[in-house]
Amino acid sequence: MKINKEINCTECENQCDIFDIIKTQNDLLNKVKPIHVTFKKNDIICKQGNTVTHGIYIVSGTAKLYIEGLNNRNIILYILKPHNYVGLLSFFETPRYFYSVVALEQCKVCMVDVQFIKQLYRDNHLFLCRLNEAFGKSVASIMQKIITLNQKNIRGRFADSLLYLSQLNKNLSFNLILTRKELGELCAISEENIVRLLAEFKNEKIIDVQKKQITILDETLLRKISEVG
Amino acid sequence: MKINKEINCTECENQCDIFDIIKTQNDLLNKVKPIHVTFKKNDIICKQGNTVTHGIYIVSGTAKLYIEGLNNRNIILYILKPHNYVGLLSFFETPRYFYSVVALEQCKVCMVDVQFIKQLYRDNHLFLCRLNEAFGKSVASIMQKIITLNQKNIRGRFADSLLYLSQLNKNLSFNLILTRKELGELCAISEENIVRLLAEFKNEKIIDVQKKQITILDETLLRKISEVG
DNA sequence: CGCGAGCTTGACGTTGTTCAACTAGAGTGG
DNA sequence: CCACTCTAGTTGAACAACGTCAAGCTCGCG
Numbered sequence: 001m002k003i004n005k006e007i008n009c010t011e012c013e014n015q016c017d018i019f020d021i022i023k024t025q026n027d028l029l030n031k032v033k034p035i036h037v038t039f040k041k042n043d044i045i046c047k048q049g050n051t052v053t054h055g056i057y058i059v060s061g062t063a064k065l066y067i068e069g070l071n072n073r074n075i076i077l078y079i080l081k082p083h084n085y086v087g088l089l090s091f092f093e094t095p096r097y098f099y100s101v102v103a104l105e106q107c108k109v110c111m112v113d114v115q116f117i118k119q120l121y122r123d124n125h126l127f128l129c130r131l132n133e134a135f136g137k138s139v140a141s142i143m144q145k146i147i148t149l150n151q152k153n154i155r156g157r158f159a160d161s162l163l164y165l166s167q168l169n170k171n172l173s174f175n176l177i178l179t180r181k182e183l184g185e186l187c188a189i190s191e192e193n194i195v196r197l198l199a200e201f202k203n204e205k206i207i208d209v210q211k212k213q214i215t216i217l218d219e220t221l222l223r224k225i226s227e228v229g
Numbered sequence: 230m231k232i233n234k235e236i237n238c239t240e241c242e243n244q245c246d247i248f249d250i251i252k253t254q255n256d257l258l259n260k261v262k263p264i265h266v267t268f269k270k271n272d273i274i275c276k277q278g279n280t281v282t283h284g285i286y287i288v289s290g291t292a293k294l295y296i297e298g299l300n301n302r303n304i305i306l307y308i309l310k311p312h313n314y315v316g317l318l319s320f321f322e323t324p325r326y327f328y329s330v331v332a333l334e335q336c337k338v339c340m341v342d343v344q345f346i347k348q349l350y351r352d353n354h355l356f357l358c359r360l361n362e363a364f365g366k367s368v369a370s371i372m373q374k375i376i377t378l379n380q381k382n383i384r385g386r387f388a389d390s391l392l393y394l395s396q397l398n399k400n401l402s403f404n405l406i407l408t409r410k411e412l413g414e415l416c417a418i419s420e421e422n423i424v425r426l427l428a429e430f431k432n433e434k435i436i437d438v439q440k441k442q443i444t445i446l447d448e449t450l451l452r453k454i455s456e457v458g
Numbered sequence: 459c460g461c462g463a464g465c466t467t468g469a470c471g472t473t474g475t476t477c478a479a480c481t482a483g484a485g486t487g488g
Numbered sequence: 489c490c491a492c493t494c495t496a497g498t499t500g501a502a503c504a505a506c507g508t509c510a511a512g513c514t515c516g517c518g
Contacts, residue, residue, distance in 0.1 A: 067372055069380045070458050077375075098369050122354055135364075140327050142371055143296055149379055150417050151298045154506070180465060188379050190507050195466055229299050383474065409497060419475055424498055 003038040007110070014059045014082055018112065018120070021127050028120075035111045039063075045101040045109060046086060052097055054111040056086035061107030062177055066185060067099045076186040077145065079104070079168055079177075085134065087114070104177045149188045152229030157187040158197045159226040162207065166216055173215035232267040236339070243288045243311055247341065247349070250356050257349075264340045268292075274330040274338060275315060281326055283340040285315035290336030291406055295414060296328045305415040306374065308333070308397055308406075314363065316343070333406045378417045381458035386416040387426045388455035391436065395445055402444040 009019045009032060022028035036059065039045055046056065048068050058080050065086070066076040077099065080086060086101050086109065120127045148160055161183065166172055176183065180198075181191045189197070201207045206222055208215040216222060238248045238261060251257035265288065268274055275285065277297050287309050294315070295305040306328065309315060315330050315338070350357045377389055390412065395401055405412065409427075410420045418426070430436045435451055437444040445451060 067376060069376045071380070073380055075375060075379060098372050121357075125351060128350075128357075139368060139371075142368070142375070143327050146304060146371070146375055146378065147296060147298045149375065150304060151300070151302055179463090191464090192466080192508080193506065199466085408495095420496090421476080421498080422474065428498085 002043070005036045007034055007036045009034060012059075012110070014110075016057050016083070016110065017130050018055075018057070018117075018127070021120070021124060021130075032112060032116060037109055037111055039103040039107045039109065041103055041105050043103045043107075045103060045107065046097050048097050048100040050097055051095055052087055052114055054087065054114055055117040056101075057110040057112070058082050058084045058086065059108040059110050061109075062104045063101050063107050064104055064178070064182065065099055065101050074185045075149075075188060076182065077142065079165070079186075081168065087117075104182075148229075152226075154187075154189050154193055154197065155225055156227075156229035157189060158194070158201070159222050161187040162201075162214070162216060163219075163222060163226060165214070166219075172219065173213065176212045176214050231272070234265045236263055236265045238263060241288075241339070243339075245286050245312070245339065246359050247284075247286070247346075247356070250349070250353060250359075261341060261345060266338055266340055268332040268336045268338065270332055270334050272332045272336075274332060274336065275326050277326050277329040279326055280324055281316055281343055283316065283343055284346040285330075286339045286341070287311050287313045287315065288337040288339050290338075291333045292330050292336050293333055293407070293411065294328055294330050303329075303414045304378075304417060305411065306371065308394070308415075310397065316346075333411075381455075383416075383418050383422055383426065384454055385456075385458035386418060387423070387430070388451050390416040391430075391443070391445060392448075392451060392455060394443070395448075401448065402442065405441045405443050 009015065009023070009029065012019065012034075018032075022032065039061075045063055046052075060082055063080045063086070064076050065078045065080055066074040068074055078084075080101065087097075121131060148157055152160065164186075165174060165176070169175075178186065180194045183189075184191045184194045187194075198207075198209050202209050206216070206218045206225075208217055238244065238252070238258065241248065241263075247261070251261065268290075274292055289311055292309045292315070293305050294307045294309055295303040297303055307313075309330065316326075350360060377386060381389065393415075394403060394405070398404075407415065409423045412418075413420045413423045416423075427436075427438050431438045435445070435447045435454075437446055
């Protein structure tokens, strides 16, 4: 369920780093040919194992990036919001995605042919620097994730994810787009225990939960729980 | 406990990718100024949190690359052998190491000033490609590690590590440089359970264990255990 | 109105960690 | 040459943490 549309970068509602770099060069501007594609909730934006054909940039909406594990159990690595690159980790010579991305709500993404991206990072130092910077951050956060998932107990992991979501929404109160099951996949906890933890933290007045609306009441305590693990 | 020595690439016993790239350009060859440094067993080659000052390449010996977790519990991500870059994951604008590297046996490494490396990837497309390729592989293997550590039981994780070590040594029989504790850090298992698993697998005739010498007797079964998780 | 997905709760069992005690071997100094 | 100590390895028992199973609930949507 997609709607494709060719677009002109100069008219784009959400101009990205790439435009920022190529805007002064007419030859590049003419070569980009980006496409805007709209995905509905639960649509697959890219699938683990498929070849990387485009650089993908989130223009609007929210998506989950996850790796498919054993027995249909997934691990969500990040929630993607506008200004995030999807293809980032796979730009570099790895021909296939090693993760999947699925829309959590209606998403508009911008797709640029990977050959163009490659030419850009071949020729353009600034682009390369930006990409590398983002890449480095990604890897650092994955490393952190390994520690978190492995060495913290469920309360610590759960606290981590709440803080992550709060930071993502830039607000202590936020609407949880994820289902309980998906929230579980974000912190590697079973769905049932997520439910129990939500109730537990609510009881302890650390958070408030009204259906999908979550409010962090005691951020300090939450950080402490996350650290102690 | 280090011995530093300036070296000339053309005389190096273990010429690396970088030399491969710069050997035809005299201006670069004159600018490299690599240093060979020898580390003894248990010496710290680089420390999590320190700023990245050099590109580091393993010339001889073996080292462990690990992230320092909570309560002094570490997770070993890779065992490094000659031809591996140490600094790889931190080249890209991340100013600090987010992992540590420690020698498992006497190690000789080649250190090149990070400014030279940066200049090289700024100017040299081939170098960039090689680096990115290696980078991509690293990330893919870390992703795999997340799945493994999170979704496999200890028998599966243990089998994984045995296969990894066998592949690393290019032999079904190999001398385990790691202590039981370190082997535990490689697959996120407690030292005690490592001991039990070694005995268990030996009993089941999957492997043979003589002190530090480990021999895989039934590779097929080991792979099955690793897959089933 | 009924169905199904998402959510909730309690009981139960497994897995793997932790603790404590013990052994073997290597290195040290009197 | 023998006590010593220190590290690495080993073993058993107890326990805690989580996941799993089963059952029931709720709410939105066709």
